[in-house]
Amino acid sequence: MKSNKYSRYREITGLLAGVAVLFVFMSFAAEGFFGWYNLHNVLKDLLILMVVASGMTLVILLGKIDMSAGSVMSLASIVTTLLLSYGINIVFALLGGLLAGAIIGLLNGYLVGVLNLNHFVATFATMSIAKGLALVACNGDIISSDSDVLLFIGTGKIFGLFFIVWFSAILLIIMFFLSTKTKFGYKIYSIGGSEQVARLSGIKTANVYLVTYVIAGVLAAVGGIFMAGKANSGNATIGDGYEFSVIATVLIGGTPFEGGKGGLLGTLIGAMFLAILKNGLSMLGFTPAWQYALIGLAILIAIVGDVSINERRKAEEKRRVGL
């Protein structure tokens, strides 16, 4: 156990070193990268990514995946702005957006945790369902909002820092607490370690799946509302492909697909890495098409690297046990 903790510590410092190198490189190479205005925006993007990724981290800790995160963001942004356009109070509009995320999350949890469908395919299907519903709801248009509150959520500042920064910080502290200090957090880790053992030791696994997927859905919806606030409009393509960045964030942060290992701290560093890379590439003057391909490539490399490291580790463990 001690050596495990030690290797995790080394992994985290290694990741941080990587982020530092990238940060220094971008500061020198990309004009306009190093400066409060830009870095403040990087921080905002980082935290939006991190909020969605913290839900995904819990799901991946369970050994599952949630492909629907990006579409849920789109759906939440559409539902919120659509409700606003009907003249509904902002509070209920926001709750409506969150509720949409919770419903898709519940559906995911039910399909995966209760009906035992393949989690990739089940959430891939709910991804297209959520995306389809978002498209149908907005009729393919962008829904603009004239709500000051929504605009404040996306771009407003408190004490010189974006509202998003404050809100996400509180949310993340809650998530850290939930995943490391509560019974529920331990249940997630133990199911990820071995679902069978967890079930035999009396954990109601279906409930844990349901709750975790709902949390992931709601957090994705929060991310979608942030995005809607940034543009002060809802758009059915806001989250297209975002799930891919989110999954990569979690993997770069050292939470492998097999589940039961890793945690939110690593994910935070993974989010730093991706946010700096994204912003830096656009500052370096790459066109959106190039950014699209380069970030995709970086993500794929990260995933391949993650898998191969884990394979090697498993082989090492097998050798030690003498199999």
Next chain:
Amino acid sequence: MKRIVGFALNYYKIILLLAILAVSSSVTQDPLQNIKNMIMIQAPFVMIYSFGMTLAVITGGLDLSLGSIAAFSTCAAAFLIIKDQIFIGIAACLLIGAGLGLLNGLLITKAKVNPFIATYGMDWVIRGAVYIMMGGAMIYHFSSDFKIIADGSFLGISNLVYIALAILAILMFVFQKTVFGRNVYSTGANIKVSRLTGVNTDLVIVVVYMISGVLASTSGLLYVARLDCAEAFLGKNFGLQALAATLIGGTSLQGGKGGVGNTVIGVLIMVFLMNCLNVLKVSTLWQDAVFGLVIVVSALLEMAKQRYANYLQL
């Protein structure tokens, strides 16, 4: 009751097909023309790339990069075809498809990335590459020698149908009658046992993804010939639609079961369903949601069938 449920679970595909046909036929003016149109023109495209998905699903994986492979290979080939280098262009297109499939296969077997993540990731990377290559432009106005591939007909039946049937026949032969085909099924059913009995499972998987890539670029090429236009957005929905058609056709996600024959029915269901929604004047924006629902429902049906197989004496 037992018998009815058992019958329904066994023949749900046929029942579904007939039900959809009945609905759409009751609305359209000329049902026969409508059906002919679907089978002659719409189904062959979907069929060809769905076969690719089916083969990947049989090995226990799946291929979500079909659409971007189709876009990349046809856009690259279009530069040649527009200069009347038709045969070189077609060969290049199929080669690129095979090459990208090879990359998928290597990611899955050598780098040991989950097939879902590997092909989904490749989808984004390849699509990005297409955007870079085309830079927002389109290539159109091909020579009629090229367009005849998709536009022409023989004995009153569209060339597309012949091409799809030829591919179906070849695939059925290869996957039912040859050693390679049986190896694919055994790899999908149980990869460890297959490896222990001497099957080179890595090679089998790589070849299957290469075939899948070639099929994707074939259907892409037919699309380009039909629409007379190569563009970066081609095939945005291929992966989703092919997965839906494969699963509703009865090829199991667990691998080793099903086949391209099943997918023919799956594709017909999907094509008829989309047509049915069209004639009922349902907005095309519903497409994504419908594909997702079909995937969920067919996965559930598959599960129900397995769980109650003994009880219903299927």
